[in-house]
Amino acid sequence: MSKIGSSNPVIKWIDHRLPVFTFMQHELHEYPTPKNLNYFWNFGSLAGIILVTMIVTGIVLSMHYTAHVDYAFDSVERIMRDVNYGWLIRYVHMNGASAFFVVVFIHIFRGLYYGSYKAPRELLWMLGVVILLLMMATAFLGYVLPWGQMSFWGATVITNLFSAIPFVGEPIVTWLWGGFSVDNATLNRFFSLHFLLPFVIVGVVVLHIVALHTHGSNNPVGISIKNNDDQIPFHPYYTIKDLFGLGVFLVVFSWFVFYAPNYLGHPDNYIQADPLQTPPHIVPEWYFLPFYAILRSITFDILFLEAKLLGVIAMFASIAILFILPWLDRSPVRSARFRPVYRQFFWILVIDCVILGIVGANSPDDPVFSGAKWFQYIHLGMISTAYYFFHFLILLPLLSIFEKTNPLPTSINEPVLGGGKATAMAAAKPMEKA
Amino acid sequence: MYKALSGVLGLLMLLSPSSTCAAGTTAEVPAQVWSFKGLFGTFSRPSLQRGYQVYNEVCAGCHGLRLVAYRNLAEIGFSEKQVKKIAASMTVKDGPNDEGEMFERPGRSSDRFVSPFPNKQAARSANNGAYPPDLSLIVKARIGGADYLYSLLTGYKEPKKVTEVPEGMYYNLYYPGQLIAMPSPLSEDGVEYADKTKATVDQMARDVTTFLAWTAEPELESRKRTGVKVLLFLIILTGMLYAVKRKIWANIH
Numbered sequence: 092m093s094k095i096g097s098s099n100p101v102i103k104w105i106d107h108r109l110p111v112f113t114f115m116q117h118e119l120h121e122y123p124t125p126k127n128l129n130y131f132w133n134f135g136s137l138a139g140i141i142l143v144t145m146i147v148t149g150i151v152l153s154m155h156y157t158a159h160v161d162y163a164f165d166s167v168e169r170i171m172r173d174v175n176y177g178w179l180i181r182y183v184h185m186n187g188a189s190a191f192f193v194v195v196f197i198h199i200f201r202g203l204y205y206g207s208y209k210a211p212r213e214l215l216w217m218l219g220v221v222i223l224l225l226m227m228a229t230a231f232l233g234y235v236l237p238w239g240q241m242s243f244w245g246a247t248v249i250t251n252l253f254s255a256i257p258f259v260g261e262p263i264v265t266w267l268w269g270g271f272s273v274d275n276a277t278l279n280r281f282f283s284l285h286f287l288l289p290f291v292i293v294g295v296v297v298l299h300i301v302a303l304h305t306h307g308s309n310n311p312v313g314i315s316i317k318n319n320d321d322q323i324p325f326h327p328y329y330t331i332k333d334l335f336g337l338g339v340f341l342v343v344f345s346w347f348v349f350y351a352p353n354y355l356g357h358p359d360n361y362i363q364a365d366p367l368q369t370p371p372h373i374v375p376e377w378y379f380l381p382f383y384a385i386l387r388s389i390t391f392d393i394l395f396l397e398a399k400l401l402g403v404i405a406m407f408a409s410i411a412i413l414f415i416l417p418w419l420d421r422s423p424v425r426s427a428r429f430r431p432v433y434r435q436f437f438w439i440l441v442i443d444c445v446i447l448g449i450v451g452a453n454s455p456d457d458p459v460f461s462g463a464k465w466f467q468y469i470h471l472g473m474i475s476t477a478y479y480f481f482h483f484l485i486l487l488p489l490l491s492i493f494e495k496t497n498p499l500p501t502s503i504n505e506p507v508l509g510g511g512k513a514t515a516m517a518a519a520k521p522m523e524k525a
Numbered sequence: 526m527y528k529a530l531s532g533v534l535g536l537l538m539l540l541s542p543s544s545t546c547a548a549g550t551t552a553e554v555p556a557q558v559w560s561f562k563g564l565f566g567t568f569s570r571p572s573l574q575r576g577y578q579v580y581n582e583v584c585a586g587c588h589g590l591r592l593v594a595y596r597n598l599a600e601i602g603f604s605e606k607q608v609k610k611i612a613a614s615m616t617v618k619d620g621p622n623d624e625g626e627m628f629e630r631p632g633r634s635s636d637r638f639v640s641p642f643p644n645k646q647a648a649r650s651a652n653n654g655a656y657p658p659d660l661s662l663i664v665k666a667r668i669g670g671a672d673y674l675y676s677l678l679t680g681y682k683e684p685k686k687v688t689e690v691p692e693g694m695y696y697n698l699y700y701p702g703q704l705i706a707m708p709s710p711l712s713e714d715g716v717e718y719a720d721k722t723k724a725t726v727d728q729m730a731r732d733v734t735t736f737l738a739w740t741a742e743p744e745l746e747s748r749k750r751t752g753v754k755v756l757l758f759l760i761i762l763t764g765m766l767y768a769v770k771r772k773i774w775a776n777i778h
Contacts, residue, residue: 126777168592171744178744327773335770338763345759349752353665361666
């Protein structure tokens with residue numbers, strides 16, 4: 092079983108008893124990978140690296156942080172002012188959260204475009220959705236910890252959502268708070284859970300990678316590996332490509348950390364939490380804005396269901412719908428390259444999500460265009476929310492039946508038709524891809 | 526996919542101005558020139574020290590600076606002796622001592638700035654019900670940052686339209702809602718600068734804003750210095766990684 096190239100007796104001795112070296116050889120070195128992956132396949136490993144960075148910086152921050160309503164805000168400022176390089180560690184952690192979501196959103200849309208959720212990768216995709224949910228919970232809990240105005244009021248708004256649950260809503264909110272308002276007990280448990288969840292994410296990430304390595308990566312043409320000409324070993328080809336991608340990412344990320352560390356944050360969070368003073372606009376962090384827009388878009392009751400409850404259901408459904416995506420889209424063709432109609436609708440969905448984000452950032456009653464007072468953000472939000480669900484629930488099943496897909500190439504190595512040209516061109520001019 | 530992606534990015538840029546919503550009727554804050562802006566920005570030391578003087582003589586009566594320690598003043602060019610003198614001029618409540626009594630003592634360099642009021646209630650009660658916020662983080666805690674603070678301090682203008690200004694409130698062009706409880710704090714020659722600079726309202730507003738930008742972000746200079754090195758390193762490293770990538774992949778296509 093031991094196929095390791097090393098003749099080092101110590102390595103051989105260990106590997107015979109605990110095959111860690113064989114494992115690494117298999118999964119990181121020989122691991123067969125399609126040869127045509129483009130730069131959109133960099134974002135998975137990038138997300139993994141950010142996760143580790145977040146855990147490392149987070150552990151250091153927790154050594155200096157005090158989870159108490161009277162001291163939390165000041166302890167964060169102490170990190171910024173008196174802890175050696177505390178400002179760097181905190182800004183990396185703070186902007187790391189945003190970077191994590193940027194990378195994961197691109198990773199998800201990559202999956203949507205190239206059909207990475209289709210058989211045999213359904214569980215791989217669903218584990219990814221679980222990771223997204225865990226990330227969102229972790230980010231929300233973490234944003235509360237500095238105990239600024241947005242921390243406090245964000246926590247109040249989001250935990251209050253659970254009061255929409257019929258009959259048991261109020262007791263559940265009290266149970267979540269550990270009291271009758273967002274207070275010290277809430278802050279303490281949020282800190283505890285914010286510390287716990289990243290390790291749960293690591294666990295699910297391991298499963299995500301096991302599932303990935305079972306059938307290997309999807310690829311831009313979306314057809315499976317047929318023979319040896321289609322694949323290359325992961326190392327050195329994709330290790331170096333991932334490292335180069337990491338370099339590009341770090342340049343952009345460092346620019347934010349060192350030159351615009353608070354660009355993505357809200358100034359109100361540098362005001363200590365005050366339960367007696369509500370900020371004029373309570374807005375979540377940018378990565379929650381599309382979901383926030385969906386939450387606020389349901390303004391009407393349906394039968395006995397209240398608008399508030401429906402909003403909460405819609406918000407959770409917007410992510411839950413991703414779990415059943417592999418069964419909504421039944422088209423046998425994976426990659427959007429060979430699905431001319433789906434490709435158009437994919438980009439409309441991207442634009443729809445961006446619009447939802449913009450809606451989430453604005454007051455519902457404000458007009459979208461200064462010229463047309465009757466068309467408010469709430470209306471734009473309703474339309475884009477409806478379209479979001481329309482895309483997944485109606486459009487995708489219909490496309491699976493009616494779309495006429497383009498012919499697929501015979502293999503990854505010799506893409507003779509349509510998509511082949513794009514691959515060859517992209518390969519010839521790799522500069523454009525970065 | 527790349528072509529379409531750039532199309533989406535373009536559309537995003539078109540839409541984004543609408544997302545930065547303007548708050549009601551308040552005037553747009555004009556951008557100012559600051560020594561601490563930009564890639565290599567640093568705080569002008571003379572301006573910081575004058576700014577401290579303005580804070581100390583004008584603002585400190587109502588506004589605290591509780592996150593800053595007197596020892597930090599050494600970072601903006603005050604000597605150790607000057608810092609000790611500044612600290613000693615303040616009275617700090619300490620204790621309990623061996624008899625269990627609280628006592629008052631002169632400040633030390635290690636103390637944080639003593640706030641003018643013992644608590645929020647006392648501050649409100651002394652200021653007509655309005656709370657003068659602590660200024661340690663004010664530049665980071667307001668949309669517009671330093672530009673906003675400068676505009677606010679110089680924004681006590683005559684109202685253009687006839688605006689009802691209630692008793693105890695003042696008209697300020699840049700304050701959200703335009704009615705502020707703080708009277709115009711700066712007046713010509715309100716302080717006598719130690720370095721003989723002419724103390725115009727504009728000068729004082731600039732100096733105290735620079736000082737408060739420093740109290741909000743005392744790490745700014747080392748952050749930007751480190752940033753230049755980090756970025757240079759990363760750009761070179763990434764360039765080299767790209768060359769290696771090209772070499773390794775050369776035989777693939």
